[in-house]
Amino acid sequence: MDLCGRHITLITILVGVCSVATGYGEYASGSLVALDIAIGIIACALVPLLFRWPVATALVLAVLAAISPTATPPSTIGTLQVSSRQPFPAALGVAVFGIAAHAVRFAWHPLPGLSFAWWMVLVVITHLGLLGWGALAQARRQVIASLRERAERAEAEQGRRILEARAAERTRIAREMHDVLAHRLSLLATYAGALEYRPDLAPEKLSQAAGVIRSGVHQALDELRDVITVLRDKSSPENTDRPVPVLDDLPTLVEESRAVGTPVDVNGDVTEVPGATSRTAYRVLQEALTNARKHAPGQPVKIDINGNPGRNLIIEVTNPLCHADTPTFPGTGTGLIGLTERVRLAGGKLDHEVTAREFRLHALLPWPT
Incomplete structure (x- = not known):
């Protein structure tokens, strides 16, 4: 649970309510009201420090709550912040310290009409609720982070698979091109070499060789077309017009x-x-x-x-x-x-x-x- 402007406003209102309740209580004198207001202001000023030093600030707020009820709302927020951000042992220690602080405060600053036993029951239930709320928020955040990491890992894995598939497809295309064309073009090169080294061949031999070269070029183009068709269409090679x-x-x-x-x-x-x-x-x-x-x-x-x-x-x-x-x-x-x-x-x-x-x-x- 992150603190923001509306939370600080809520804390200020709660501190004011506690101060008014303290001021109108039968047990409070004018000096105590002034002390409560001062402690409430100090507690509110310490709230932003929960972002940087959560455990230490929460302990300080608990000490202030042991002195004045106006520090109880900020101390509650501190316990919740530690529970939702820190490991459970640290959160449990802060909660126990907060319970002890409120027990000390009741010992010298009791509430009229409420016994110490019932006060401790309320304090313990409240701090246990804060621990559970914080643990739930922390677990939810961890689950969200885990799902986000899993999604990012799946996306990266998908990208890797796409790259591997592209590389495999290029290799397959190159292999098919080589198998189909290398044989045919080597035949053409042999005939062309014969024409180059034997320019004195009879006209009918030259015509025959040229015809073989022309026929070979057409066959190479047809085979190349068949390979491209097979590579574009994932269906079986037997479904092409020309048999493999x-x-x-x-x-x-x-x-x-x-x-x-x-x-x-x-x-x-x-x-x-x-x-x-x-x-x-x-x-x-x-x-x-x-x-x-x-x-x-x-x-x-x-x-x-x-x-x-x-x-x-x-x-x-x-x-x-x-x-x-x-x-x-x-x-x-x-x-x-x-x-x-x-x-x-x-x-x-x-x-x-x-x-x-x-x-x-x-x-x-x-x-x-």
């Missing part, structure tokens, strides 16, 4: 690589691989062939696929390293990083290593029944 490539599309992927001069040998034959595992396996092989064309153009690629339902699907891709004088395409290495994360999210594991003679990529994917 799976392991059954491996022959087409292999033919595209062979068409640009990359010999590909596939060993193993697996069927009925589930959709999620099949899509991830396709992305692994697509990235492996893309890297082979970029970093070892013209070198043969060997693909081994085997596995059984209920166990694992094992993919291993190897290709010799290119010669130092062979032109290659620059890379950042983020493709394998993203592919490793994709395989991990699918519950599998992907490793890659470079030996003295070849590059080897090994993927292990779960194959549920």
Whole structure:
């Protein structure tokens, strides 16, 4: 309970009423009335100090209440202020001190028609009420502060989740863009490189290469459009117009690589691989062939696929390293990083290593029944 102007006004009125009652009492003389008024003024002047030194000020007000009844209203406010702001032991000590002070005052300044026992009953009940009121106000304030802190923490947590969701979405977009476009653009770069290094090709060969490049650009744009559609629409990929490539599309992927001069040998034959595992396996092989064309153009690629339902699907891709004088395409290495994360999210594991003679990529994917 914070003190404000209306509380001070109320205290002043109560002090005046107590002073008048004291002045008209049969036990009061003129000197005592003057003393009561002076103590009431001093008590009112001490009330603002409750904000800075609540316990000490409340004890001083209790001492003044032991001398004059005009200090009782400020002392009551002091007890309430301590009860609502300070720990319970301090509030209990101030309340006990206030009860003792009022007992002392009654001993030398009794009220006519009221016994000491009833006076103490009223004083104890009043101070217990002040303790309960203050404790209730303090508990309510703590609950409000706790709820406010919880709301602020929830808001901060929500903000963090939004940032994490945005980062995850950007990563997903980047991974899909890389998986879809890197393969297609590497094919185009291979054809464009052939045109650059072989300007003496026959016109029909040049026309054929240009046609392949034009067709590849259109396919890349279509695939990019499909990726953006899937990323904007959270529905299943199977609901798009163009089917998402799976392991059954491996022959087409292999033919595209062979068409640009990359010999590909596939060993193993697996069927009925589930959709999620099949899509991830396709992305692994697509990235492996893309890297082979970029970093070892013209070198043969060997693909081994085997596995059984209920166990694992094992993919291993190897290709010799290119010669130092062979032109290659620059890379950042983020493709394998993203592919490793994709395989991990699918519950599998992907490793890659470079030996003295070849590059080897090994993927292990779960194959549920």
